[in-house]
Amino acid sequence: MxxxxxxxxxxxxxxxxxxxxxxxxxxxxxxxxxxxxxxxxxxxxxxxxxxxxxxxxxxxxxxxxxxxxxxxxxxxxxxxxxxxxxxxxxxxxxxxxxxxxxxxxxxxxxxxxxxxxxxxxxxxxxxxxxxxxxxxxxxxxxxxxxxxxxxxxxxxxxxxxxxxxxxxxxxxxxxLARRLLQRFDKTHVDQPTRHESVEVDRLSDREKEVLRMVASGYTSAEIATNLLISGMTVNTHIRNIYRKLQVRTRAQAVRFASLRGLF
CATH class of the missing domain: 3.40.50.2300 (Response regulator)
Structure with missing residues (x-):
């Protein structure tokens, strides 16, 4: 080293x-x-x-x-x-x-x-x-x-x-700031389709809670500590969120949920 x-x-x-x-x-x-x-x-x-x-x-x-x-x-x-x-x-x-x-x-x-x-x-x-x-x-x-x-x-x-x-x-x-602003400006024009609304509704209350904490910047370990659950359980919730929202990253999941009015 x-x-x-x-x-x-x-x-x-x-x-x-x-x-x-x-x-x-x-x-x-x-x-x-x-x-x-x-x-x-x-x-x-x-x-x-x-x-x-x-x-x-x-x-x-x-x-x-x-x-x-x-x-x-x-x-x-x-x-x-x-x-x-x-x-x-x-x-x-x-x-x-x-x-x-x-x-x-x-x-x-x-x-x-x-x-x-x-x-x-x-x-x-x-x-x-x-x-x-x-x-x-x-x-x-x-x-x-x-x-x-x-x-x-x-x-x-x-x-x-x-x-x-x-x-x-x-x-x-x-x-870079301008690009991000343009990206989030779509929240004013994007409307969820019926299929997308169904996907959000499929999230359990716990999954929505985990997703809100992810959006607030908490790490998986911090989420586990705050919710009094194991890190493995947190990661399971996150995988389920990805699957239900059909996304691959935390950023995509947060943006999807934000556009659909989850927060």
Whole structure:
């Protein structure tokens, strides 16, 4: 297992904007903190926001780490390159924000979102991904992420995303936000067919309760704890929900139920 600590900030090298392969026009001047940063917000130079970075691409990790370390308000405390290393890093290091790629060499970053909420429940998570698949975005938010950044996006930057989520906000690129808004706007025009209404009616009261908790972002383990049932029973309910609604993912089930007025 190899967790790569960041280079010390006082290593005799001052990182400039061009060092991370960006321009002022692309990232809006992210080379340092603004001249005025309210002292009531988290992320002060004497107490920066601690970040754990998990990505299986060494070059991407270097670029992101340099960008974060160039801002005195953010500090990379550890890095990991796989699902296995990520789990160990989450357990071993104190951090405020997890930056995690969804597609790791030995598994999916979704597993780290679940694990983080168990081990570091107060920490925030921002997903970073080359792809901006709508279903993956919704699934990430269902698992507790409060931000989603496309690695190739022209909007925003990593320090900004970290500072937003740690201060109670959410971070999402404008083009992705627009797509999601358009997707959910269909709730005003989609009307359930008789067949679809029958499918929703076929859900038992317990299945509807589980689905509402899934929509609220609870993990299977949390649902089991709240309903005083086993995790196996929860998963059985979820499989039955998928079958009855004829969907394949949590995001699809939640959207289907929302469109049909279940919530």
């Amino acid at each position: 190899a967790i790569f600590p960041p280079e010390p900030r006082m290593a005799g090298v001052t990182l400039k904007l061009q060092d991370v392969g960006a321009s002022e026009g692309r990232f809006g001047g992210h080379g340092g903190a603004p001249s005025v940063w309210p002292d009531f917000l988290k992320g002060q130079a004497d107490c920066p926001v601690r970040v754990l970075l998990v990505d299986d691409d060494a070059h991407i990790r270097l670029v992101i780490a340099q960008e974060l370390m160039s801002d005195p308000r953010t500090l990379v405390v550890a890095q990991a390159s796989s699902l296995r290393e990520g789990r160990k890093a989450i357990k071993q290091h104190e951090f405020d924000v997890l930056l995690v790629d969804l597609h790791l060499g030995d598994g999916e970053g979704f597993e780290l979102l679940d694990y983080m909420k168990t081990v570091r429940p107060s920490a925030e998570a921002v997903v970073i991904s080359v792809m901006e698949n709508d279903d993956e975005v919704l699934r990430a938010f269902e698992r507790g992420a409060t931000g989603y950044l496309g690695k190739n996006s022209w909007f925003g930057n990593y320090p900004q995303a970290v500072l937003q989520v740690v201060n109670g906000g959410a971070s999402i690129t404008p083009n």
